[in-house]
Structure formats: structure tokens, C-alpha cells
Amino acid sequence: MNQATILQKLRLLGTALISDAKGGVDVLDFQIRSRADDGHIIAGSVETIHVLQKSLDPVRSVFEKCAKGTNKNVVLVIDASGLTGAVWGEIFTRFAKKSNIIGVVIDGGVRDLSEIRRLDFPVFARYVTPRVITGEWATTFAPGFELGTHVSVPIMCGGVLVRPGDFVVADLDGVVVLRPEEIAKVLEKAENIQTMEERILGV
Numbered sequence: 632m633n634q635a636t637i638l639q640k641l642r643l644l645g646t647a648l649i650s651d652a653k654g655g656v657d658v659l660d661f662q663i664r665s666r667a668d669d670g671h672i673i674a675g676s677v678e679t680i681h682v683l684q685k686s687l688d689p690v691r692s693v694f695e696k697c698a699k700g701t702n703k704n705v706v707l708v709i710d711a712s713g714l715t716g717a718v719w720g721e722i723f724t725r726f727a728k729k730s731n732i733i734g735v736v737i738d739g740g741v742r743d744l745s746e747i748r749r750l751d752f753p754v755f756a757r758y759v760t761p762r763v764i765t766g767e768w769a770t771t772f773a774p775g776f777e778l779g780t781h782v783s784v785p786i787m788c789g790g791v792l793v794r795p796g797d798f799v800v801a802d803l804d805g806v807v808v809l810r811p812e813e814i815a816k817v818l819e820k821a822e823n824i825q826t827m828e829e830r831i832l833g834v
Contacts (some may be wrong), residue, residue: 634676637814638704639672641800644821646807649800653813654823659736659789659806662757666741671753673734673800679783679795680719682711682739685765689781690718691726696782698730700761705732705802708793710786711739716764719754728752735804736790736799740764742752757789778780 642704650658665671678697680689690709699704707727709719719735721743727735734753741747741756742763783795791808793799798809809817 632815632817634702634704637798637818638674640818640822641798641809642672644818644825645672646731646800646801646804648821648825649657649807649809649817651824652817653807653809654716657791657808657810658737659808660757661805663738663755663789665753665801665803666744666756667747667752667754669803672800673706673753674716674798674800675704675733676702677708677762677793677795677797677808678705678732678797679784679786679793680707680709680716680781681784681786682709682764685714685716685780687718687723687763688767692725693782694726694732696721697727697732699735700731700768704797705730706801707732708786708788709735709737709739710788710793711737714739714764715760716740716762717742718764719756720763721729721750724750724752724754734801736788738803740754740803751802754807780794791796 717740719741725745737756740758740760785794
């Protein structure tokens with residue numbers, strides 16, 4: 632099954648059926664929810680970012696990588712490590728739309744929602760705040776910090792382990808992560824559940 636088919640199936644099935652097929656596991660914390668448009672439904676391949684300090688450079692570093700990549704359906708998943716403040720806003724949204732990035736899932740904060748909604752970009756985040764994590768656009772890396780160790784690495788987001796190359800589906804109900812090795816089995820089970828529900832409802 633190619634990626635385009637997988638993503639189409641995920642979007643059509645939605646998070647509820649996928650969650651049922653997975654037995655309710657790998658569902659992100661309920662506080663991470665749609666912040667831009669309740670109608671947004673996204674499914675994509677994961678790129679991860681781990682923000683450990685009060686700097687947004689790990690996020691900035693991803694845009695060029697995604698723009699040069701062949702994957703046209705990237706969903707950024709960001710672990711903000713409990714830092715208070717937004718790690719995403721209008722500027723990053725504009726960069727993302729030029730970089731094969733179709734949405735972002737953040738265990739942390741977002742701001743500039745009015746602009747993001749005008750740009751029609753899907754954002755799923757833990758909270759909204761006008762305050763940015765840095766307080767200013769300055770790099771604050773400690774000596775010995777290596778940028779490469781903070782992107783494309785396994786992270787925890789909403790209580791779920793998320794790895795680069797995993798699949799994610801997100802909609803009004805929430806966010807679910809799927810592993811590549813389980814995708815065919817989960818999709819088959821979700822479709823069977825959908826068929827059963829349609830019979831019950833007489834659709």
C-alpha cells in the first residue's frame with residue numbers, strides 16, 4: 632500500500648475509528664486539540680522536533696529540510712518540554728506552507744491564531760498564549776548544544792511516543808499516532824468496524 636493510499640484512508644476513517652482499531656492506544660492527551668479550524672482533518676508522515684531550551688532554532692531548522700524532501704505530506708510533531716509560551720505562530724505557519732508541511736501537532740503553545748486561521752493551516756496544540764517561549768527571537772543554546780540531536784528523534788507528545796516516519800491522523804476528536812509496521816492491520820480493522828457501524832445504522 633503506497634503512502635498516498637494510506638493517507639487517504641486515514642483521512643476518510645478519522646481518529647475515532649482508528650482509535651477503536653488500535654484499542655484506544657497511542658491517542659494523544661485530550662488537551663492537544665484543533666486550534667485553527669474545527670473542520671481540519673489531516674493525515675501525514677511525522678517529522679519530530681524536541682524543544683528543550685528557550686530557543687526556537689530546532690523548529691526553524693526543519694523548514695529547509697522539509698522543503699527539499701520528496702515527502703509532500705509532512706506533519707510536524709513538537710515536544711515543547713513543558714516550556715511556558717508559544718513555539719508556533721504566523722511566521723512559522725508561512726514557512727511551513729512553503730515546505731511540504733500540511734499541519735503541526737504541538738505538546739505546548741501556539742499564538743497568532745487569527746492569522747493562522749486566515750492562512751487555513753491546521754494546528755493542534757495544548758494551549759493558546761500570546762507569549763513566545765523565548766521572550767524574543769534570540770538563540771539561547773547552552774554550550775555543547777547540538778541542533779541535530781533535537782530534530783528527527785523519538786519524542787513524547789501528549790503522553791505518546793512519536794517517532795520520525797510514524798503516521799499521524801488528527802481531526803476534531805483529537806490526534807492518533809500509527810506505526811508503519813501496524814498500518815495495514817489497523818486500517819483493515821478500522822474499515823471492518825466502519826462497515827459494522829454502517830450496518831447497525833442502516834446506512
